[in-house]
Amino acid sequence: MARYQIRNVTFTFPEQEEPALHGISLDITEGEFVLLCGSTGSGKTTFIRHLKREIWPEGKRTGSFLYDGCPLEELPPQRAASEIGMVFQDPEAQIVMGTVEQELAFGLENLGFPPAVIQRRMAEMVSFLGMEGWLRQSVHELSGGQKQLLNLASVLLLRPKVLLLDEPTAQLDPIAAKEFLQVLHRLNEEMSITVVIAEHRLEELFPYASRVCLFHRGTVKYAGPARQVIADVWASGDKAARTFLPAVSRMALAWPDRQAEAIPLTVKEGKMWMARVEGERGAGRDAGESSQPSPVDDAPSSGKLRIRGRSSADAIMLKCRSVFFQYEKDSPFLLHGCSFEVRKGELMALMGGNGAGKSTLLRVLSSLLKPQRGAVELDGKPLSKWKEKERIARIGYLAQNPLLYFNRDTVRELLDERLSRLDLSEAEQKRRLEEMVTLFELEPILNHHPYDISGGQQQKTALALVLLADPELLLLDEPTKGLDPYQKEKLAELLGKWLQGSRSILMVSHDVEFAARYATRSAMLFNGSVIGPEETSSFFQQNYFYTTVVQRVAAERWPSLVTEEDVINRWQAFAKGST
Structure with a gap:
């Protein structure tokens, strides 16, 4: 039975000539787990917002959306609110009440459910999701993963038939993200809830998906079961599309003598596949030597940029000396004797769980917050002794929420306003503007309101x-x-270009794959202190959860290999040597 019937839908935002969606026709059946993937701005968010009429974007729309055979715009309000649930990217975007219990009851109370029904549904839900221990907590005390689970629970209490999710794990650490996605899989399998999810974190989702839709410039370019889409994308030779495939699948498909067999999707399947390859070809095991492979044509990424190994231990850009920080006098210290250094010329990655204090640490380092004890030095000089104008000019800070930077009506106005506050010549302003627009491909959205563009574009x-x-x-x-x-x-x-000379980057991130590939050194923030830092390959080799899919698959045989390019190049080098 088709839950949604979407016929020849085209949508264009106001004052735009290029459609955000173009000629999309798609059926979504009851109980499906549909994964939407594709490049930033390809139409995933716009499409998923069209599946719930209360959040339809403004613009010109043609074609039709049917829900259970009824035009979506004609669906009774209470049925639309209860049967179609939505979870957004920002965990805080949907929370309106002060405590977890109040938040859970909010939706049901608005729909007029009696207290007894509300309490019974809450009892079931908190037990199913393991929320009993924090039912009476303030929502402000929850971690990012807990907030997103709270949003999911609030939607599920309405007992929806369809669950729509727009990049729900974007702000979650690897462990919290895995747990959240496993809950979605259980809901789909055990409750037959139709799940439609747009995501960039794809390694965990491909095995769950009954169908994958890969978007490209407002159209669905590839669609079908996960393994079929992977095979079609690989056979097409479309290198841009290949980047959206799971790493374990790409490794198997890139093997020179690949036999006709099922494409691995999970770490378990990847290990089984690698064991067969090793047995057939005698690929051997890593004796512990380091590997510095060169890029290859079939690698999923160019591999041209290797930031690792460019820093100097003698040149320190930033030094954090035994910093203690707490938000309130009687609250526990979020940073507790935190000490570490950032070297000139390096990209240092800082990881850790949601709520560990990573964002707080960045605000302390940028002087937005003042520590109770300890000191931060920039180029050997305490931050407190730098003039404010000099400090602002030398330190660039990107907060986690991009909406904090949007105070104009269009992207172009934002860029122009920012340039006007810099002491630059007109020619230099023009050069920097063109550089940023080209580099980040902002041209198509320059005249868009910053709130109307996708999360990635923001x-x-x-x-x-x-x-x-x-x-x-x-x-x-x-x-x-x-x-x-x-x-x-x-x-x-x-x-990589920015690091030329004496520049430095400290990056807080949950993106394990990105950090493993590009960071010079990596560290973990735990219990208020920075553990490490150490060379990136060594850091990820020693981790169990905070590590790459490649390391999980290859660790037993080649423990020194961390990135996908490393493994592919090792195999190709072996293949050349054995012929």
């Missing part, structure tokens, strides 16, 4: 605003959030 716009000032130290809070694989490569290319 992230790129905010980062461009920070980089226009050309700072020497970049403090980046989740800079890859919402970016597709191609845009992550473009970002890495930009960061």
